[in-house]
Amino acid sequence: MITFQELKRSFFISLWFVFLTFPIMVIRVDSIEKTVQWRWMNMLYVAVGAFILSLIFRYMMRRKEGQSADDDEETSTSDQHLIHRWLTVPRYRNIIYGVMLTLALVLPLVFSTYQTSIMTTALLYVVLGLGLNIVVGLAGLLDLGYVAFYAVGAYTYALLYHFFGMSFWIVLPLGGMLAAVFGILLGIPVLRLRGDYLAIVTLGFGEIIRLILENWGEFSQGPSGVSNIPRPSFFGIDMSLDTALIYIYYLMIAFVIFTIFIVNRLQNSRLGRAWVALREDEIACQAMGIDKMKTKLAAFSLGAFWAGIAGVIFAAKTTFISPRSFTFIESAIILSIVVLGGMGSIIGVIIGAMVLILLPEYLRFLSEYRMLAFGAILVCMMVFRPQGIIASVRRTYTYNKKETADGEGA
Amino acid sequence: MDYFIELLFSGLTRGSIYALIALGYTMVYGIIGLINFAHGEIYMIGAFTAFIVATILSILGFPALAIIVLAGLAAVVWSASYGYTIEKIAYKPLRHAPRLSPLISAIGMSMFLQNYVLLAQTSDFLPFPQLISDFNFMEPVAHIVGSTDLVILVTTTVVMICLTILIKYTKIGKAMRATSQDRMMAMLVGINVNRIISVTFIIGSSLAAIGGMLIASHIGQINFYIGFIAGIKAFTAAVLGGIGSIPGAVLGSVVLGLTESFATGYVSSDYEDVFAFSLLVLILIFKPSGILGKADTQKV
Structure with missing residues (x-):
């Protein structure tokens, strides 16, 4: 899945970050004692870290773009987080609240x-x-x-x-x-x-x-x-x-x-x-x-x-x-x-x-x-993920055809 | 009278430093309408880079002038690189997001950079070497105006003139002005808007780096936290003059510098920052568009 092109690009990004972080990460000077400390290990960490992170960054960006390209209809339903769906069912909701409350109350005893x-x-x-x-x-x-x-x-x-x-x-x-x-x-x-x-x-x-x-x-x-x-x-x-x-x-x-x-x-x-x-x-x-x-x-x-x-x-x-x-x-x-x-x-x-x-x-x-x-x-x-771990549910008005038709008929 | 003149010059020096930072805010705001919270951190990184390079060079025994030039150059190069990279990571993906998103991202970036320098370097105040030696011809007035003040004033003036020429008369300056007026239209007439935004960040960061180096050698110490307060104050200056306007940023900075200098000189030095922030709140209440800014009308 990761092509050679991608690796090459990440390699250059990692080189760029090595350059970027060079003075702050690698060198530490003491202007009173007049000593310079070179921390070459940090450079290696930065290089490896930047390489991996740039791959992840690009993968996430692509995923995000793919998501927004999807149909609006689909994202709005799939985006509704599991927890929110649970909470709309009263039985589950009571169980979840009950468990959370019990855990909270028992905590200082344990x-x-x-x-x-x-x-x-x-x-x-x-x-x-x-x-x-x-x-x-x-x-x-x-x-x-x-x-x-x-x-x-x-x-x-x-x-x-x-x-x-x-x-x-x-x-x-x-x-x-x-x-x-x-x-x-x-x-x-x-x-x-x-x-x-x-x-x-x-x-x-x-x-x-x-x-x-x-x-x-x-x-x-x-x-x-x-x-x-x-x-x-x-x-x-x-x-x-x-x-x-x-x-x-x-x-x-x-x-x-x-x-x-x-x-x-x-x-x-x-x-x-x-x-x-x-x-x-x-x-x-x-x-x-x-x-x-x-x-x-x-x-x-x-x-x-x-x-x-x-x-x-x-x-x-x-x-x-x-x-x-x-x-x-x-x-x-x-x-x-x-x-x-x-x-x-x-x-x-x-x-x-x-x-x-x-x-x-x-x-x-x-x-x-x-x-x-x-x-x-x-x-x-x-x-x-600008909407956070758990996106808030938007109030939506669901248009119910049948109801309207009944309303008009009456 | 001497005291008054001393305060006047210290105000002007402060003001010109603020101006170097405020220009970065104003230029970025003018082009993409974003308050670049991380700008203060770029200034801090500029000061740190200058500090590191200057210390190494002085250990190696370079002459004073070479140290100033090379440290300044390094500060500019690295700060500009940071500015460029930050824009690519934290702002560019959010170009079409709601207004709040890039702002929060910018705050995050600022926190990240502060702690990055804190962890990679130190949390202590570091003594910054005095890069500018006292001039002989300044001897008679040395008790009022220091040599460093003079260098800061002159450097800032020169930088401002160069910037004005760049923006007014060069092709890239023209493209920048076009982009700030109407990004979509600029794109349609063939301006590479992404490149212009990058260039803006690079120029703004370079100015901040120069400011960082000058003020560090003026005050004599640096710390990972210096960017925060300096950033807010420079922003205050930019708003005071009218954000988005380049002469406004300079004027606002000078007004802010003088206000602070006289207020601390004649009233109390404990509340130095309070004066700046109160000034900011007052301007925003009475004239949100600033001294030279145009009131922005929103079209629906």
């Missing part, structure tokens, strides 16, 4: 607290992913400063406790609301802009929030962060560290279910359909009488609300927060989750979060390559 804690983190990212999914996946607004709202939530709890001694349960909705207010305040000016400007402004906003937290020492305790944040209480019962972590885990499960419920309802609501319509064509949408500004603001502030709540829980879980937890990298991770899972698809986001958060935890030796892989994932997903 595994150690450490594992449970990691799982809590993953669930936190599920919530963040679902929140960003509203903004990016449904409404099509690329928000690169999502972490800013997360920071607002976390700092709301930390500082309200620090200054006024307010408890977790009171701050939980407050944090969400404050984040939503920030979302609206930022949204009013910037949502008028086109998509790509929005991306940059939100990126800038994320950085501004972080820099303010870092530099305004009297308010946020600066780069050293806020420590000794209490964990959530349960009717005033004192809990050991282990129980507290397990408690937060169950809290998180409940919260994830709540989020899924709300997002699912939203997706199928009038508002949700307006988001999708707006994502596809703004002008047509306005012509249909949808208030562009209001609809976008709703998406933006709802997304922010979830990030705010997740932030409060994050602060309560780690008991320590500092501006370093809220860098652009965090936003990028959440975006990777949404893109990998499939923009607009709830199950996709859950799977995306599990894969991207749990995998690096268990493959520790790979953890330094984590961000490299995230970057590569974003590019590859966009090039080869």
